[in-house]
Amino acid sequence: MKKNASKMFKLATEQLNEANDELFRPKEDVVSYLVCKNSQHAIENYLRGYLYEHGVDASVYITIDSLYKQCKLINKKFENVDLSDFRCKIYDTDTRYCNEVSKVNNCFNVADSLDTFLRREKIISY
Numbered sequence: 001m002k003k004n005a006s007k008m009f010k011l012a013t014e015q016l017n018e019a020n021d022e023l024f025r026p027k028e029d030v031v032s033y034l035v036c037k038n039s040q041h042a043i044e045n046y047l048r049g050y051l052y053e054h055g056v057d058a059s060v061y062i063t064i065d066s067l068y069k070q071c072k073l074i075n076k077k078f079e080n081v082d083l084s085d086f087r088c089k090i091y092d093t094d095t096r097y098c099n100e101v102s103k104v105n106n107c108f109n110v111a112d113s114l115d116t117f118l119r120r121e122k123i124i125s126y
Contacts, residue, residue: 001052008049008058009124015042016111023108032104039107040064046114047071050123081117083110 019038022030047067051058054074061067064083072078118124 001055001057004058005049005052008045008052009118012042012045012049012111013115013124015039015045016108016115019108019111023105035104036107039104039111042111043107043114046111046118050074050118053123075121077121078117081110081114 015038019035019042022034022038044064044067047064047070048058048061050071051061051067051074056070056074058067058070061070068078068081068083115124
């Protein structure tokens with residue numbers, strides 16, 4: 001499972017970087033769908049990676065909310081990661097997206113705060 005965790009963390013970091021690169025384009029050139037999907041998948045993969053890291057089969061959890069709840073059971077500090085502005089947490093990430101820049105910024109901020117949290121907890125370092 002540690003190998004799966006490492007793959008998830010690496011993929012999540014790449015997706016977060018892709019979302020970030022897209023946000024740094026001029027506003028009229030930003031493809032909000034790319035920011036949205038990369039941010040969503042980064043969040044999902046960070047959470048899956050954390051569960052795999054702790055010996056939990058994350059493949060049985062479909063939504064970000066269910067992944068997040070399992071992570072909180074392992075580590076209460078996950079409550080410091082605020083998912084309240086993340087509107088897609090109860091859906092399968094393949095079924096939802098948004099096109100508004102303000103909403104995709106919220107998704108990106110959640111993914112970024114999760115990345116920061118995992119680095120602070122010394123779960124990931126690359």
